[in-house]
Every structure is written in structure tokens, then in C-alpha cells.
Amino acid sequence: MVAAMIAIPVVDALLPGTRSAGWVALAAGLLHAVRLAGWNGHRTAREPIVWVLHLAYAWLPIGLLLKAAWLLRPAASSRASTIAGRQPVQVDGQADAENGQRHLQAPVLQKEQYRHRQGQ
Numbered sequence: 001m002v003a004a005m006i007a008i009p010v011v012d013a014l015l016p017g018t019r020s021a022g023w024v025a026l027a028a029g030l031l032h033a034v035r036l037a038g039w040n041g042h043r044t045a046r047e048p049i050v051w052v053l054h055l056a057y058a059w060l061p062i063g064l065l066l067k068a069a070w071l072l073r074p075a076a077s078s079r080a081s082t083i084a085g086r087q088p089v090q091v092d093g094q095a096d097a098e099n100g101q102r103h104l105q106a107p108v109l110q111k112e113q114y115r116h117r118q119g120q
Contacts, residue, residue: 001035004028008064022071029064036061 004027011021041054 001028001031004031017071019072022068025064025071026068029061029068032057032061032064 004024007024008021008028011018011024015021036054036057039054039057041051044051044054
């Protein structure tokens with residue numbers, strides 16, 4: 001598993017954006033998914049401080065598998081990466097607004113891009 005994680009930046013540096021980099025990301029993602037499955041995360045439901053660590057670690061294989069999908073089949077993965085890339089920004093903004101930490105105000109350019117995507 002360590003070798004796969006070391007191979008990712010090496011292949012990315014030597015062969016960026018290639019199918020070889022996709023295969024390395026796929027192998028590393030699958031190895032991490034198998035490792036995560038062995039943690040028995042379903043047993044941690046009563047301990048939020050533990051299951052949140054499992055949830056956080058789950059993003060490693062998810063990210064690697066999305067990268068592999070993007071490099072091996074770009075058309076099939078573009079929608080998934082767009083959704084995954086947009087969601088954290090929306091969640092963070094909502095959490096800030098709900099906590100009253102700051103007034104949630106999007107920059108003008110961001111508002112225009114949103115309107116353009118919505119066809120307005």
C-alpha cells in the first residue's frame with residue numbers, strides 16, 4: 001500500500017494525465033478501500049469521534065478512484081467530479097451562515113456564473 005501511494009506522485013511527475021497514472025490511482029484506491037472495509041466501521045456508530053475518522057479516511061479511496069475514472073474514462077467521470085467538487089463549498093457556506101459567524105455573501109463573479117449555469 002505504501003508503494004502504491006509513493007508511485008502516485010512519481011507517475012504523476014513522469015507521466016502526468018496518462019492512463020498509466022490512472023491505473024496506479026485505481027490500484028491505490030482499491031487497496032485503500034479494502035483496508036477501510038477491514039476496519040469494521042459499522043461497529044463505531046455509537047462513537048462519533050471514531051466513525052468520523054472512518055468517514056474522513058473514506059475520502060482517500062474515493063478521491064483516488066475518481067482520479068482513476070477521470071484518467072481512464074474522462075467522459076464518464078466528469079459529472080461525478082463536478083458534483084463532488086461543488087458540494088463542500090455549499091456545505092461550508094451553509095454551516096457558516098447557520099452558526100452566525102458571518103454574513104454569507106457570494107462574490108459578484110460567482111453569482112453571475114451561477115446565473116449563467118441556471119440559464120437566467
